[in-house]
Amino acid sequence: MGIIYLDNAATTxxxxxxxxxxxxxxxxxFFNPSAKYREAQDVSKKLNACHEVFLKAYPxxxxxxxxxxxxxxxxxxxxFCGRGNVVTSLGEHSAVNNAVLKLKxxxxxxxxxxxxxxxxxxxxxxxxxxxxxxxxxxIVHVNNETGAINDINTIAKKVKAIAPKCIFHSDGVQxxxxxxxxxxxxxxxxxxxxxxxxxxxxxxxxxxNPKLATKPYLFGGGQENGFRSGTENVLGIVQFAKVFVxxxxxxxxxxxxxxxxxxxxxxxxxxxxxxxxxxxxxxPYIVSVSAVGLRGQILQNMLNDDGILVGTGSACSxxxxxxxxxxSFIQDKKVLDGxxxxxxxxxxxxxxxxxxxxxxxxxxAKLKQVIR
Amino acid sequence: xxxxxxxxxxxxxxxxxxxxxxxxxxINAIQKSLSDIPHKLAVMNARYLIEDFNENDYDTxxxxxxxxxxxxxxSPAKVVKSDFDEIAKCCLELVDGKTGTFKVNTNRADKKFPxxxxxxxxxxxxVLLEKYHENIKVDVINPSFSVNVDIRESGETxxxxxxIKGFGGLPVGSSGKGLLLLSGGIDSPVAGFMLxxxxxxxxxxxFHSYPYTSEQALDKVKTLAKLISYxxxxxxxxxxxxxxxxxxxHEHCPEELMITLMRRFMMRIAERIxxxxxxxxxxxxxxxxxxxxxTVESITSSNSVVTQPVFRxxxxxxxxxxxxxxxxxxxxxxxxxxxxxxxxxxxxxFPAIKPKMETILRAESxxxxxALVESALxxxxxxxx
Numbered sequence: 086m087g088i089i090y091l092d093n094a095a096t097t098x099x100x101x102x103x104x105x106x107x108x109x110x111x112x113x114x115f116f117n118p119s120a121k122y123r124e125a126q127d128v129s130k131k132l133n134a135c136h137e138v139f140l141k142a143y144p145x146x147x148x149x150x151x152x153x154x155x156x157x158x159x160x161x162x163x164x165f166c167g168r169g170n171v172v173t174s175l176g177e178h179s180a181v182n183n184a185v186l187k188l189k190x191x192x193x194x195x196x197x198x199x200x201x202x203x204x205x206x207x208x209x210x211x212x213x214x215x216x217x218x219x220x221x222x223x224i225v226h227v228n229n230e231t232g233a234i235n236d237i238n239t240i241a242k243k244v245k246a247i248a249p250k251c252i253f254h255s256d257g258v259q260x261x262x263x264x265x266x267x268x269x270x271x272x273x274x275x276x277x278x279x280x281x282x283x284x285x286x287x288x289x290x291x292x293x294n295p296k297l298a299t300k301p302y303l304f305g306g307g308q309e310n311g312f313r314s315g316t317e318n319v320l321g322i323v324q325f326a327k328v329f330v331x332x333x334x335x336x337x338x339x340x341x342x343x344x345x346x347x348x349x350x351x352x353x354x355x356x357x358x359x360x361x362x363x364x365x366x367x368x369p370y371i372v373s374v375s376a377v378g379l380r381g382q383i384l385q386n387m388l389n390d391d392g393i394l395v396g397t398g399s400a401c402s403x404x405x406x407x408x409x410x411x412x413s414f415i416q417d418k419k420v421l422d423g424x425x426x427x428x429x430x431x432x433x434x435x436x437x438x439x440x441x442x443x444x445x446x447x448x449x450a451k452l453k454q455v456i457r
Numbered sequence: 458x459x460x461x462x463x464x465x466x467x468x469x470x471x472x473x474x475x476x477x478x479x480x481x482x483x484i485n486a487i488q489k490s491l492s493d494i495p496h497k498l499a500v501m502n503a504r505y506l507i508e509d510f511n512e513n514d515y516d517t518x519x520x521x522x523x524x525x526x527x528x529x530x531x532s533p534a535k536v537v538k539s540d541f542d543e544i545a546k547c548c549l550e551l552v553d554g555k556t557g558t559f560k561v562n563t564n565r566a567d568k569k570f571p572x573x574x575x576x577x578x579x580x581x582x583x584v585l586l587e588k589y590h591e592n593i594k595v596d597v598i599n600p601s602f603s604v605n606v607d608i609r610e611s612g613e614t615x616x617x618x619x620x621i622k623g624f625g626g627l628p629v630g631s632s633g634k635g636l637l638l639l640s641g642g643i644d645s646p647v648a649g650f651m652l653x654x655x656x657x658x659x660x661x662x663x664f665h666s667y668p669y670t671s672e673q674a675l676d677k678v679k680t681l682a683k684l685i686s687y688x689x690x691x692x693x694x695x696x697x698x699x700x701x702x703x704x705x706x707h708e709h710c711p712e713e714l715m716i717t718l719m720r721r722f723m724m725r726i727a728e729r730i731x732x733x734x735x736x737x738x739x740x741x742x743x744x745x746x747x748x749x750x751x752t753v754e755s756i757t758s759s760n761s762v763v764t765q766p767v768f769r770x771x772x773x774x775x776x777x778x779x780x781x782x783x784x785x786x787x788x789x790x791x792x793x794x795x796x797x798x799x800x801x802x803x804x805x806x807f808p809a810i811k812p813k814m815e816t817i818l819r820a821e822s823x824x825x826x827x828a829l830v831e832s833a834l835x836x837x838x839x840x841x842x
Binding site (some may be wrong): 188382383386387389455 | 601667669672707
């Protein structure tokens with residue numbers, strides 16, 4: 086039996102046709118786009134064309150390519166946090182969470198909004214934390230553990246109504262090309278990553294409100310119009326642009342397809358063993374379920390032996406055994422112990438999900454018998 | 458002037474006619490440990506001299522020496538021609554930057570050298586004071602450092618100030634071979650270290666409970682084996698799949714006896730592997746009363762299924778004392794990596810603390826002990842570092 090890969094929120098298989106088309110930029114067109122001879126300038130033009138591809142989808146923004154989603158998040162936090170307070174949520178990816186904690190360590194006033202069931206940001210609580218001195222707000226678009234979708238357009242507008250001068254950032258890594266959103270003017274910064282949609286690891290981007298001042302996080306040769314120095318990952322960016330075009334055009338269609346996968350999973354799971362933690366209106370790409378009272382890590386090992394790869398909320402550890410995000414809105418230790426994260430891609434087949442459900446139920450029942 | 462390292466050994470002095478055997482093991486251990494570093498090893502009376510090495514390797518050599526049992530101490534030293542001016546010049550160089558009280562010890566093996574030892578020490582002391590009198594003072598009773606001058610019969614003189622202590626002990630291999638039960642926690646690597654220090658060569662045994670414990674937990678045990686191997690000169694790790702036995706106990710025996718019965722199976726399997734591999738003892742990291750399986754009753758129960766001696770070097774140690782040693786031998790950071798060991802999943806809520814032998818035997822009679830032990834021995838993975 087082949088492998089059934091259901092950890093697409095961690096990374097996806099790279100889109101091979103796009104990679105093959107882009108491969109010439111690792112072979113004959115290897116030139117440094119900053120060089121001035123014709124060959125290198127051709128590479129530079131190709132990069133410009135890649136920017137254009139993104140600008141078609143985000144006409145009122147500009148795009149800065151980075152080395153990953155984490156770099157995009159860190160650029161947002163460290164370049165745009167001002168003197169006033171910083172507001173974020175308990176549901177942020179570590180790339181934002183640990184960055185703002187670093188600011189806090191240096192003395193910044195950082196405030197965390199609570200999450201509601203399913204991991205969505207409690208908007209009422211968030212707006213209470215924002216005031217006219219707020220300089221920076223960061224709210225994740227789609228929660229990376231539960232798939233909970235935050236309505237970032239509405240949130241950004243409400244935040245700016247209170248703090249018109251603050252910078253609004255959203256980590257869009259799990260929402261990008263998966264959950265349809267037309268970024269409004271109030272969203273200043275939006276982080277994305279290539280390898281979650283069939284791109285290569287080592288490429289990300291920060292989608293930026295062009296009215297913002299250029300505030301680089303990396304200094305050097307002034308690439309990306311001075312916003313992000315460092316020789317561009319041309320191969321990765323070219324492949325990313327090609328994948329992006331396809332995925333952006335098919336967001337709705339893919340969403341419906343993946344939604345049906347989520348439904349197969351939820352309908353098929355043995356409810357005497359599993360509890361679905363993700364809510365119905367969450368992104369269908371990520372489904373968090375708990376094998377209540379069992380250990381997610383053991384189940385993950387058992388599924389691994391069956392050729393089924395799924396994620397756990399976090400590693401089974403004695404020091405910090407539970408997910409930071411999920412434990413902020415679920416206190417039941419039995420639910421937290423059993424967390425598994427199942428995440429799809431549009432390439433996932435319905436049959437694969439059916440097979441996985443069967444093994445989930447089988448192994449869950451087996452484990453339940455062992456652990457009294 | 459060239460750099461050398463003086464290596465001194467301990468206890469081997471005490472070993473009358475066996476001295477040659479111990480010396481040979483120690484020399485072998487040093488040579489094996491330094492096999493990838495170009496150097497020469499010269500044997501002197503009651504000590505060795507490492508010479509002709511590249512200065513860049515100095516730190517690595519010291520690091521490796523510090524982990525060889527039987528090494529009492531070592532000193533970085535300089536060798537010069539046995540000539541007063543040269544010796545004085547070298548002493549000045551070694552003392553440069555030092556502060557506190559000092560004395561000069563001279564040992565004149567070469568009786569042709571013109572100055573007798575006490576006079577030589579006085580003269581050199583005078584030279585040093587003349588230059589560094591602002592920083593150093595003489596104290597022959599309790600000096601903060603000594604300048605040692607060893608005038609050899611070869612016409613060369615060894616000079617050193619620092620004496621760095623090794624772990625002491627006996628060269629590994631001088632006290633037979635044991636099988637260490639290596640769990641992945643803090644205690645067992647320390648237990649292994651303690652017996653290796655007394656000259657015991659070791660192999661190790663780990664019980665793996667996949668899928669109840671992760672592959673990472675096994676990787677961690679392999680890392681620990683690697684860290685222990687620096688002291689033992691290599692280590693063979695036997696990995697036994699323990700899951701089936703755990704499931705059987707779980708299914709057929711009372712919950713509170715889970716750990717007690719597991720320990721008995723572990724000891725049985727350990728002894729078979731020990732005998733098969735020429736080991737003469739089983740080594741565990743048990744410490745009296747630390748957990749339910751380490752009460753005197755529990756230890757009696759697990760001990761009673763084997764005839765080989767079971768060495769428990771940590772039996773009288775507090776947890777904090779064990780942690781202190783594990784930090785000293787660099788295993789602590791790995792031991793506390795957060796992966797579960799095989800016991801935690803099947804951990805009963807209320808384990809039997811003082812299990813009665815007849816209760817244990819009755820519970821165990823529900824299992825085909827011999828068949829379970831045999832089947833576990835059929836599939837042993839070996840990992841050698």
